[in-house]
Amino acid sequence: MFTPPSTDCGETRNATLGIGGLEIDLRYSSSIFEDFLHTMSVIQAEFGRRSGATAPAATAIVECSGGSFRV
Structure with missing residues (x-):
């Protein structure tokens, strides 16, 4: 599942690609x-x-609720 970066001013979470509890930071x-x-x-x-x-x-x-994409 693709999770886009946070858009909150106080949060600095990078976009990630995850499956089965594993996440890859997609900073670049x-x-x-x-x-x-x-x-x-x-x-x-x-x-x-x-x-x-x-x-x-x-x-x-499919665009999922919460701004994530499932591939």
Whole structure:
């Protein structure tokens, strides 16, 4: 799961990528990874639109509550 950096003024938490209780600090690459996830979401939405999907397909990238992305 991707967790973006904190936006609170008093908190200085970096973005992380985690699975099974392990977390990787994305201090240097978080903005690049966020751009990648956004681009993949746009591609997926466009693919769904062009394929004429009538029902929302299960998504590979889902924006979760709290500002996190599940990959």
